[in-house]
Amino acid sequence: MKKKVVLVQDNKDILDIMDEVLAEEGFDVTPSLTTEPIEKIDEIEPDVVIVDDHIKGKKKGSQVIKELKSDPKTEDVSAVLTSTSNNLPQQAEDCKADDYIEKPFDIDHMVDIVKKNA
DSSP states (O other): OOOEEEEEOSOHHHHHHHHHHHHHTTOEEEEESSSHHHHTHHHHOOSEEEEETTOSSSSOHHHHHHHHHHSTTTTTSEEEEEESOTTHHHHHHHTTOSEEEESSOOHHHHHHHHHHHO
16 A cells, blocks of 8 residues: 655645655655645545645644644654755754755655655
């Protein structure tokens, strides 16, 4: 069975590239420019959630991950934070993300991180 990935990014081009690459790698991807899929996490049941810190909306990606990790129902879902921030490793640690992907990212590195966490 395919591993499921919820992918939330702030940039459509990056979202499309990541979606395409992960789909080619055999993942079942739910791509979005908003946090809408996170609100349906019980229905989607992803293996890994990848969230950009600068998503459009009221919350930052790190806040979304922190909430997932604080909820007993979703704390076991792997969460990966993406950002162009220089302080990303610390931000990822602070929100209890399982991993992070710095942007601009190397495609192979991104795939490795997702596979490792899925």
